[in-house]
Amino acid sequence: MDISALNALSYEDFVNILGNVVEKCPIITAAVWSRRPFASLAVLEAAINDFIEALPESGKEGILRCHPDLAGRDLQSGTLTRESREEQARAGLDTLNSAEVSRMARLNEEYKERFGFPFVICARMSDKETILRQLSERLGNECAVERARGVEEVKKICHLRLQGLVLTDAHKL
Ligand code: 2AL
Numbered sequence: 490m491d492i493s494a495l496n497a498l499s500y501e502d503f504v505n506i507l508g509n510v511v512e513k514c515p516i517i518t519a520a521v522w523s524r525r526p527f528a529s530l531a532v533l534e535a536a537i538n539d540f541i542e543a544l545p546e547s548g549k550e551g552i553l554r555c556h557p558d559l560a561g562r563d564l565q566s567g568t569l570t571r572e573s574r575e576e577q578a579r580a581g582l583d584t585l586n587s588a589e590v591s592r593m594a595r596l597n598e599e600y601k602e603r604f605g606f607p608f609v610i611c612a613r614m615s616d617k618e619t620i621l622r623q624l625s626e627r628l629g630n631e632c633a634v635e636r637a638r639g640v641e642e643v644k645k646i647c648h649l650r651l652q653g654l655v656l657t658d659a660h661k662l
Pocket of ligand 1: 512556557558559571573574575588607608609610611612613646
């Protein structure tokens with residue numbers, strides 16, 4: 490699907506196809522639809538990033554809270570979104586041994602306890618060792634630093650999801 494096909498989508502199709510580029514936040518996709526036509530995919534991505542940046546800190550934390558834990562309950566019970574399942578599998582999080590699952594769960598809980606939102610990292614750009622190391626290192630940061638860092642990771646996840654949807658033939662019209 491190229492940018493002109495994307496610009497021609499109805500509101501309903503646009504949100505159906507692109508609604509999860511930011512995990513469980515279709516309101517962001519719905520909001521940027523009115524900014525069409527987009528000159529390029531990068532312009533669409535910039536519109537999404539601008540929307541996120543314009544949110545108050547509480548809104549940014551809300552976006553982080555829409556993300557499932559890595560190697561968490563949703564992965565074990567098969568209730569992840571398709572995108573998240575693929576990302577977590579790509580990072581090897583679906584084949585952790587029980588000690589790694591426990592360590593991840595303990596660190597994820599510690600992180601949420603400390604900051605009030607979940608640890609978010611772009612899993613496709615990482616692997617299980619890096620994720621575990623980042624999780625324990627980032628636990629030492631200040632809350633504002635982590636909020637901003639989490640949002641940067643959300644943007645990376647969004648970038649790769651957009652590329653996957655638009656630059657492949659997955660959604661031929
Ligand atoms: C995720 C997710 O679902 N996909 C990804 O790349 N990162 N979640 C998270 N808590 O970082």
